[in-house]
Amino acid sequence: MIFEINTIICGDSHDLIGKVADKSIDLIVCDGPYGVTQHDWDKVLSIQEYNLDLIKQFSAKLKDGGALYLFGKPDCIDFIDYRPYLNLRSKIVWYQPSRLAQGRLSYTNNYDIICYFIKGNSPRCFNLDDIRVAQLVELEHRLRCENVPSVTNGRYGKTKFNDKGKNPGDVWGDIKQLTYKSKELVSRNALNTIQKPEKLIERLILASSNEGDLVLDPFAGVSTCPVVCKRHLRNFIAFEINPEFVAAGNERLKALEYGQNVIRLSNGA
Template identity: 25%
Template sequence: MERLIKGKTGPYFENDIGQLYLGDSFQLLKRMVPESVDMIFADPPYFLSNDGVTCRSGHLVSVNKASWDEGMDFQSRHRFNRRWIRLCKRCLSPNGTIWISGTMHNIFSIGMAMEQEGFKIINSITWQKTNPPPNLACRCFTHSTETIIWAKKNEKKAKHTFNYELMKQRNGGHQMKDVWTGSRTRPSEKKVGKHPTQKPEYLMENIVLSSTKRGDLVLDPFCGSGTTGVAAVRFGRRFIGIDNEKEYIETAFKRMSNVQEELEW
């Protein structure tokens, strides 16, 4: 696979359909060949690590994830979002699209930043979790959804890919709606390693299959444990993933390699 991120430092892992880079997304996105990517999925920091608690498998645990998720004031968060979204737009092909996942803590900034940086929103997907963590404080409704914004460049000539018939087929012959319901990530998807905000494979499969064609290039600038790459490899797309944590890059490589081995059998 051609190296589209230029510079002396190459991928941490590489094969014929995928590349994983260990490093700062801002610096690596600057080095990427302009308009070379067909689709981007991003699950940026939610800035939720505020010393609170949540429930996991029946146990009280801290919500803190890592330094990359520590909170900052709104102006700083919004500048952060505008900056990486601007760099992603530079990498995206004229007909490409971008998907960004978030919660109420960051999705409103993201939506505004996308419009400010010249994107047109196509859909706002609501991911409804069938097994959300319980509400421990009992002072508000249980948080059971995340939002995924799908957008394209706000240009008249932009013609994005939408595999309507395929998504209708995946939905039992009915038009697929903008509410996707399912469980959180299954334990079987975390066997070789996990990430605190890891997305389930069925979710990423919907995103990859709906908006790309075989052979297209998919980019994830905050790839974590590599679920975007797993879906891309499984369905014949090329993939570039970036993360600044070695542990997650190694997990992503193992998961993608396992899928490729399954396909070769």
């Protein structure tokens, strides 16, 4: 089946993913079940086996060099062999020190994992200049370090100071979770478990796709990924089983087209 691009399709992603044409997708952003809450959509017997099944399916749909970003908790891909299907390049830590939940018998989990996979050995693209962040090291100290021979004339020459900023690395604490007061929040029901900040999804899309590329979002929620794709001239295919969220996503896309503010659901903040 060939899906109409730039459309949010209401249906079960497990039924729909198989109908996506093989080797047609440039980037997949998968923010699906974590296997840690009591929501019906999050109840899975084994999140590791669940994710392995997704990885197998996604591998067939990605173009060579295409990327997958898979969201989860720290153990989301432990004890499974994903290597026959995709190449894990990084485990990005999305650090959230302000989480309200506090562990009483162990240390509080203050981060999520974003697993960055590619199909094959080399990414189709990694647009570093589009995702650089401000230098945190004092400029004077940085310039002093650059005077050492290994930087000026040696193997570390590419580490020199860049006016556009530095690589964000694999620990991201500069993008905060949404709160009830966040202007982009669509629904209280989507807070923390479903809706991610646009800045977070934007970094993934800008890094691993180019204008005109096709992005697959198999668990679209309230369609943050499609909104970011549209803003940055990427094409998308999105699946979402909740018709209320599909309607909210379509309203967000329409609002973006007309330069309006986010549309909140009736139960939104």
